[in-house]
Amino acid sequence: MTVPWLPELPIVQAPMAGGPSTPELAAAVSDAGGLGFLGAGYKTAGAMRAEIDRTRALTSRPFGVNLFMPSQDDADPAAVAAYRDALAPEARRLGVDPGTPSARDDAYDAKVADLLSDPPGVVSFTFGRPDAAVISAFQERGTAVVVTVTTAEEARLASAADALCAQGTEAGGHRGSFANTLDGALPLRDLLRAVLAATDRPVIAAGGLGTPDDVAEVLGLGAVAAQLGTAFLRRPESGASALHKAALADPAFTSTALTRAFSGRPARGLVNRFLTEYSDAAPAAYPDVHYMTSPLRKAAAAQGDAGAVNLWAGTAFRDAAEVPAADLVRHLAGLR
Ligand SMILES: Cc1cc2nc3c(=O)[nH]c(=O)nc-3n(C[C@H](O)[C@H](O)[C@H](O)COP(=O)(O)O)c2cc1C
Structure with missing residues (x-):
């Protein structure tokens, strides 16, 4: 065609x-x-x-x-609040507060x-x-x-x-x-x-x-x-950030997975600590979760912490x- x-x-x-x-x-x-x-x-x-x-x-x-x-997400406010609570220890560790959900369009x-x-x-x-x-x-x-x-x-x-x-x-x-x-x-x-x-x-x-x-x-x-x-x-x-580029070539990262942990919508990224710890708890609430994790992701990136940022990657990342x-x-x- x-x-x-x-x-x-x-x-x-x-x-x-x-x-x-x-x-x-x-x-x-x-x-x-x-x-x-x-x-x-x-x-x-x-x-x-x-x-x-x-x-x-x-x-x-x-x-x-x-x-x-x-x-079009009809996010459950209780689930969003519960995820905010679940993020609290991570936010404290990074020295920030979770962000506030904002515009959806x-x-x-x-x-x-x-x-x-x-x-x-x-x-x-x-x-x-x-x-x-x-x-x-x-x-x-x-x-x-x-x-x-x-x-x-x-x-x-x-x-x-x-x-x-x-x-x-x-x-x-x-x-x-x-x-x-x-x-x-x-x-x-x-x-x-x-x-x-x-x-x-x-x-x-x-x-x-x-x-x-x-x-x-x-x-x-x-x-x-x-x-x-x-x-x-x-x-x-x-x-892409230097952290993201380096992670794609780092033998310590061996696989990818789909997760809602960072944004509230399924996305595929390198399996890191945050993805492993938060995927089960994350609600289907986009972009609410995106806004809530934003200060955490920014702080982790500034601290060079590849374990707590979204490292988006497809299954062929080794190429x-x-x-x-x-x-x-x-x-x-x-x-x-
Ligand atoms: C870092 C990253 C950001 C992406 N952002 C968008 C986007 O803004 N809009 C979009 O339509 N797709 C986005 N995608 C998905 C791509 O359009 C495409 O479907 C995907 O990259 C194809 O798979 P691959 O990464 O294995 O090549 C993104 C993908 C990656 C890796």
């Missing part, structure tokens, strides 16, 4: 909110013939626009911007309005699907719309999009499921087959991909491109080497 708005190489650099996605990374990937992405999650609309401007100054090639859909409306006023080539959505009116408003402006899906049912619900990003359970970072649940979660190859059977939309495959063979395999199964996040984390252009992003794009596409 030919998709006119995708670049010549079938490699998409995953949007990675929280620091790793930078204009430099997106521009390097797009300039190399892949599709670079900015992650607008957690940012204000103004900060998102500043990153778009900077990326446009670095590359004349198309790139994408990713938005989080507003949280990630400034979605402001970001959509800003993007529509001067849109990038591609916009993708995570944690749900936008309204039909938002999808068509982008399409009328020539912007391709991608929706992240984690089940065949979500794929059917998102069929107005120009493409779907099928995210398997192997993926690093947050699962982009519409609801805060692991129900129906599938590993990438199974999900890809299910999504391709459920919709005629082009499908971008994401989750646990790390090598040219992995990319060739998902293209062989029918994906139009492969989206990789973890593989880009240790690149010089990545804004994440330190070469420049452009070299990785060409390597993954089988060009060298």
Whole structure:
């Protein structure tokens, strides 16, 4: 299937909110013939626009911007309060107080309005699907719309999009499921087959991909491109913290797991002390838990304590080497 708005190489650099996605990374990937992405999650609309401007100054090639859909979580206040109490010893140890839950919409409306006023080539959505009116408003402006899906049912619900990003359970970072649940979660190859059977939309495959063979395999199964996040984390252009980059290469970290411990939504990270101790207690309450653990994560990072920060990583984290992003794009596409 030919998709006119995708670049010549079938490699998409995953949007990675929280620091790793930078204009430099997106521009390097797009300039190399892949599709670079900015992650607008957690940012204000103004900060998102500043990153778009900077990326446009670095590359004349198309790139994408990713938005989080507003949280639909009906968080149980008692469960949120109990988790706050459970965090108290950890907060005391780090010398901070747990944070206070705040806005649940990630400034979605402001970001959509800003993007529509001067849109990038591609916009993708995570944690749900936008309204039909938002999808068509982008399409009328020539912007391709991608929706992240984690089940065949979500794929059917998102069929107005120009493409779907099928995210398997192997993926690093947050699962982009519409609801805060692991129900129906599938590993990438199974999900890809299910999504391709459920919709005629082009499908971008994401989750646990790390090598040219992995990319060739998902293209062989029918994906139009492969989206990789973890593989880009240790690149010089990545804004991942030094602590995160070091942990990905540290033999002391041997596995990854899905957890709600840091944010209240399932996300995959390297198994560290905090993940081990808090996963069972963490409620399905996003972004409440994200706000509560924020001061703890910041303090732990400042203290160089890799045991208490979220070290997002997919199952193929061992493939994440330190070469420049452009070299990785060409390597993954089988060009060298
Ligand atoms: C550090 C990190 C941050 C992420 N942030 C986002 C994000 O802001 N938006 C999004 O749609 N996906 C995000 N993801 C998920 C990616 O889009 C993608 O599904 C995932 O990286 C693919 O799996 P891989 O990491 O094994 O390559 C993130 C992944 C990582 C590793």
